[in-house]
Amino acid sequence: MPRLVTAYSNPLVRHARDLREKRRRRESGQFLAEGLRILTEARESGRVPRLLFFAGATGAHPLVVRLIDAVEGADGEAIETTPDILAKLSGKDNPGAVMGVFDEFGPALDELDRGAADIWLVAERLRDPGNLGTMLRTGDAVGAGGLILIGECVDPFSVEAVRASMGALFTVPVVRCEWDAFIGWLRRGPGQLVGLSLDARQDYRAARYDAPAFLLTGNEAQGMPDDYADACDLLVKIPMLGRADSLNAAVATAVMAYEVLAQRR
C-alpha cells in the first residue's frame, strides 16, 4: 500500500529533491526521472524505481497502478503526495504525474557487444545535457548499440538529460570512459571509427560506412582534439551553406547516423 507524504521536510522527499544535484547523485548512485511516459518506458525496459512519487488524483490511472505494483513488487516504496511536492521535486510549475528515484546503471566498456548493432554513438566532452538526452533519443531511433561518452561529459543521469532523452536513457546503453580505454577496446575488434570534422574533405553522403560504425562527435564549442581526429578511420563533413560554421552537436550526430542507417538498409 502506498503511504501518504504531504510534508516537504519528509526525508524521502528531501532525498529525491537532492538528486537534482550532481554531487548528491554521485554520493547515492541514484537519479531522478519524471513523467508517466518516461517511467513507463523504464518499467517496460525492466527498470523499476526504488521510490515512486505520485499525486493522489492520478493514483487510479492504469499506468500509474502498474508502476505502483511494479515498485512494490520489487521491494521499493510508492508514495502518494501532493501536486505541490511533485512540482518542487520536478523544478517545473507543471510537473509530470509521477517521479521516480532510480539506481544508476550502465555497462562497462568491456561488457558491450559491438556485434549487436551496426551503429554506435560516441561523444567526447559533451557539455549540454539536452544534447546528451537528444543523442540518446536519436540512438534509440537508429537502433544504435549504445552511447559512449569520452572524457569529461555532462552527467547522463542529470534531470535535463533524462528529460531530453524521453526515456531512451533506459533503452540505450551509456558507457563513460577515457579516450585511451575506448581506443584500446575499439582496436581489439572490428569497428570503423568515423569522426565528424569541419576540416574533413570527404562529404558524409559520399563516404561508405562499415558495420559496426562508431560515430564520433566532438565538444560543442571546440570539436575534437587533433589526435582524436588522427585516430579516426574516416573523417567526414556535413555541408554548411550559410554563415555558421557548425551544426548543433545532437543535430550533426543525427544527420550522420541517418545516413549510415540509410546505407545499411
Added chain:
Amino acid sequence: MPRLVTAYSNPLVRHARDLREKRRRRESGQFLAEGLRILTEARESGRVPRLLFFAGATGAHPLVVRLIDAVEGADGEAIETTPDILAKLSGKDNPGAVMGVFDEFGPALDELDRGAADIWLVAERLRDPGNLGTMLRTGDAVGAGGLILIGECVDPFSVEAVRASMGALFTVPVVRCEWDAFIGWLRRGPGQLVGLSLDARQDYRAARYDAPAFLLTGNEAQGMPDDYADACDLLVKIPMLGRADSLNAAVATAVMAYEVLAQRR
C-alpha cells in the same frame, strides 16, 4: 565614448534585464542577445544593437572595439560595466563578453521571396526555445530561405532561442503567422508542402522533393493537426527502429532538410 555604469539600479541595466521576460519584450519591441560571436554575426549581418554592454577588461578586444564603433555610429549607446552586472543580465555565472539590446525585426509573410531558396522551414506550435534556435541554426546551414512559425510558438527572441541559434537568428528570416494566412500565401505561388508525420507511408529518403520545398514540423508532443497533414502535398516519415515513437523536433527537421539538400545538390 562608452560611459561607465556599475550600478545594477541603473535604468538601462534594468531595462536590459527586463528583456528576459516575454511581456517586456512585447512592450518594448526589443530583445537581448549575448556573446561576442553572436553579436559579431549580427553586426556582419547589418544588425547593430541599440545598447551594448561590455566588461571593461574586454574593451580592447578588436571585435569589441568594432562593435562599440558600430553602435556609436548608429546613434546607439555603448556601456562599459562590470562582470557582475553582465552575469546578472545574462542569467549565467559565466556570461559572454558582451550583451546587446536589439530592436526586434522580421519580414511579413508577403515580403518573403519564395524563389530565393529551395528549402524553407515551417514549424507549428513549437514550444521549446532550444528547438527553435537549433532549427534556425540548421536553416542557416542548409541555406533555408527562412523559418515560418505557425500558431502559438515560443518567442524566437527569447534569450534561450537566441542563444541556441548561435547567431542564425540574425541571418535566417523568421515570420510568425497563422495557418490560414500561411496556406493562402503558399498556394498563390509554387511550393511543395512536405509534412513530417509518424503516420506517413512514404519514407523520407524515397520521396522526391520539388523546389521550393516547405518542410513542416508539428508540435513537439502532439505532431500536427489532421487538417494540416491533409493540406500537405507530400507526407513523409523518418524510420524509427527503437522503442521511441518520435525524434526531437529539431533533429527530425534537420534529417529531412539534409535529405532535401542532398537531392538538390
